[in-house]
Amino acid sequence: MSHTTDRPRNSAIQEKLARLGIADEFDLVLHLPLRYEDETHLYPIRDLPAQKTAQVEGIIIDNKVMYRPRRQLVCQVDDGSGVLCMRFLNFYGSQVKAYANGTRVRLLGEARPGFFGIEMVHPKCRVVGEQEPLEDTLTPVYPATAGLSSDTLRKLIYRTLRQLREAGNQPCLSETLPEEVLRRHHLQGFADSVFFLHQPPPDAPADLLQERTHPAWRRVKFDELLAQQLSMRLHYQQRRHGSAPAMPPKNRLTSALLASLPFELTRGQKKAFFEISRDLAAVHPMQRLLQGDVGSGKTIVAALAALQAIENGYQAALLAPTEILAEQHYQKLRAWLDPLLTPLNASIAWLTGTQKKKQREIILANIASGNAMLAIGTHALFQEQVEFNRLGLAVIDEQHRFGVHQRMALREKGAKKDTANTASSIPHQLMMSATPIPRTLSMSYFADLDVSVIEGLPPGRTPVVTRLVADTRRDEVTARIREACLVGKQAYWVCPLIEESEALQLKTALHTYETLTLIFPELKIGLIHGRLAPGEKSSVMESFAQGEIQLLVATTVIEVGVDVPNASLMVIEHAERMGLAQLHQLRGRVGRGTTGGICILLYQKPLSATAQERLKVIYEQTDGFEIARHDLHLRGPGEFLGARQSGLPMLRFADLEKDEALLEAARAAAEQLLRDYPEHAQRHVQRWLGNRSEYLRV
Structure with missing residues (x-):
């Protein structure tokens, strides 16, 4: 902590504080209560309110350990207005002695009718003297950890607050915002807010405190959101001052590609490519x-971006999270771009971690020499031995699947002296996501990025029809599969696990494949999962794409990027076990032709409340952004963000769903501070984030 007098001398306590994320004085005073207990008022026992936590005081008139129906300590407490039974089902011998007859005690708990009359079970109980004063503030209950109780934390925090108040100079609680910002956003003082939240007066509005909407809570949440916004915008500005190769549109290769396509770009695609x-x-x-929903046409926009780099003499790289997706991109982009690049003696390279040594050496040489103007691959693209001749653009598909350091490694492949320039530059970076990002998440955790959204689907696409079917109706589902495949359509049957799990007892791809082979002897059935060799995966997917396989049994390895227009039916086993984003991605694999598609979600009963809500959302919604909004509500931002935020302290106080208006205000304040009060901005970021904002570099 910043003051040695405030630092707990016991290193064991320091370790426990660290488990709660408390490293210094500011962390300690920002360790805010979960809830409050009212120990400022005593109720007569005869007037105890029902189903409400209340405090009483009285004399123990009977104390006994009983053994029926189970061992328990039972005490009778008399305050002159009535008698209350206090029961402990788990207790120590010391408590039996402490709560002897004639002892005055103060109890806090919820009174209920019981076998012994009105009773409190395991109340908060302490021995008190006669006329002992009541608390003059509400009692905070803090998030605790093993060996460090809420009471211990309360004493430590109270002592620190007292020292800060007595010192007068409160550096860790000093005001970081100018008066103009405080007035504009109707904010109360920061120090006053912190003191209030730790020691609210008895008449403080309990509902506003509990719901965290009190002005004191509003100030703390505003400051937290503001620090996030400032940090994001500072890193954004820092990048804007960096150097990158200028690659203006020359409209040769890009125009040639557009002219060769059998379809017109949608308005959303045109707008995204313009940006x-x-x-x-x-x-x-x-x-x-x-950003673009499943099937919105992000790949063609990425292809146009790559061509703009290429026609300026720069290489482009496209990074995909799986070999299946990388190969799909390679096949599609080669079909579009080969006719344009071959006359220029340029090629497209496909690099994976499983290629044979000789083949890999040839590909690496083509990339290093610049003959391969577009390199497509998996994680293999950012390995040390990969060298680009002149990398100008890095495209990262399904960006949330990659961590900060992986994206940085790819970017640094181009961070070297360009032969045409003397200054060091880094490549441009385009990240793509088919998992739409809810507005509040985009405003907060993605505020350091420029965002383009492809709205709508290409002409002719019809939304996939979703059906919820209980596992007991499996025969109806197999009949539907047979009917579709026998008229020339293709289908997926998706399973969540490869091999048996006793704990989950889910249907597996291997078992399902064997079962369906017996059910459909007249159909050609394929199997694909993550443990197949890359060559086997490619072979299976090629056979499915060519129509040789009618029914493909698969794990969620087909979740992203797989595009087989003739596949119009999908069955998802144990849909209740999957998340909304994954269900939406999988559903997007069908209906990619002109005849639409059907997705059957097979579920097992009983369903948990969360599973019911997920299935209800995916059944009712087809819009990816609306699904993402529900997903954020169900999972919270931590899981939603994935590896992008590795190392990021998540929001502790603000709730993106409930505090959207406050987030808007923080965004506006961040712009004003950076423009008019840069010193205040730096001080605010330093207070809240210190050195923890470096993750934003990529």
């Missing part, structure tokens, strides 16, 4: 997120 094209022409690094 990306403008960024590529700039001399500072693009850091743009391209």
Whole structure:
């Protein structure tokens, strides 16, 4: 802690504080209560309210250990207005002695009718003297950890607050915001807010405290959101001052590609490419997120961006999280771009971690020489032995699947002296996501990025029809599969696990494959899962794409990027076990042709409340952004963000769903502080984040 007098001398306590994320004085005073107990008022026993926590005081008139129906300590407490039974089902011998007859005690708990009359079971109980004063503030209950109780934390925090108040100079609680910002956003003082939340007066509105909507809570949450916004915008500005190769549109290769396509770009695709094209022409690094629902056509936009880099003499790299997706991109982009690149003696490279040594050496040489103007691959693309000749654009598909350091490694492949320039530059970066990001998440954790959204689906696409079917109706589902496949359609049957798990007892891909082979002797059935060799995966997917396989049994390895237009039916086993984002992604694998698609969600009863809610959302909604909003509500931002936020302290006080208006205010305040009060901005970020904001570099 910043003052040695405030630092707990016991190193064991320091270790326990560290488990709660408390490393210094500011962390300690920001360890705010979960809830409050009212020990400022005593109720007569005869007037105890029902189903409400209340405090009474009286004399123990009977104390005995009983053994029926189980061992328990039972005490009778008399306050002159009535008698209350106090029961402990788990107790120590010392408590039997402490609560001897004639002892005055103060109890806090919920009174209920019981076998012994009105009783409190395991109340908060302490021995008191006659006329002992009541608390003059509500009693905070703090998040605790093993060996460090809420009471211990309360004493430690109270002592620190007292020292801060007596010192007068409160550096860790000093005001970081200018008066103008406080007035504009109707904020009360920071120090006053912190003191209030730790020691609220008896008449403090309990509902506002509990719901965290009191002005004191509002100030703390505002400051937390503001620190996040400032940190994001500072890193955004820092990147804008960086150097990147300017790659203006030359409209040769891009126009040729558009002319060769059998379809027109949608308005959403055109808008997204315009924004990306403008960024590529700039001399500072693009850091743009391209969002689009499943099937919205992000790949063609990425292809146009790659061509803009190529026609400026720069290489492009496309990173995908799985070999199946990487190969799908390779096959699709090669079909589009080969006719344009071959006359230029340029090629497209596909690099994975499982290629044979000789083949890999040839590919690496083509990338290093610059003959391969577009490199597509998995994690293998950012390995040390991969060298680019002149990398200008890095495209990262399904960006949430990659961590900070992985994205940084790919970017640094181009962070070297460009042969045409003397200054060191880094490549532009385009990240793509088919998991739409809810607005509040985009405003907060993605505020350091420029965002393009492809709205709507290409013409001719119809929403997939979703059906919820109980596992007991499996025969109806198999009949539907047979009917579809016999008229020339194809189907997926998706299972969540590869091999048996006794704990979950889920249907597995292997078992399902064997079962369906017996059920459908007339159909050609394939099997694909993550443990197949890459060559086997490619072979199976190629057979499915060519229509040789009618029914493909698969794990969620097909979740992203797989595009087989003739596949119109999907069955998902144990849909109740999957998350909303995964269900939406899987569903997007069908209905990619012109005839629409059907997704059957097989579920097992009984369903948990969360599973019921997930299935209800996926059944009722087809819009990815609406599904993502529900997903954020169910899972919270931590799981939703994935590896992007590795190392990021999550929001502790603000709730993105409930505090959207406060987030808007914090965004506006961040812009004002950076523009008019840069010193206040730096001080605010330093207080809240210290050195913990470096993760935002990529």
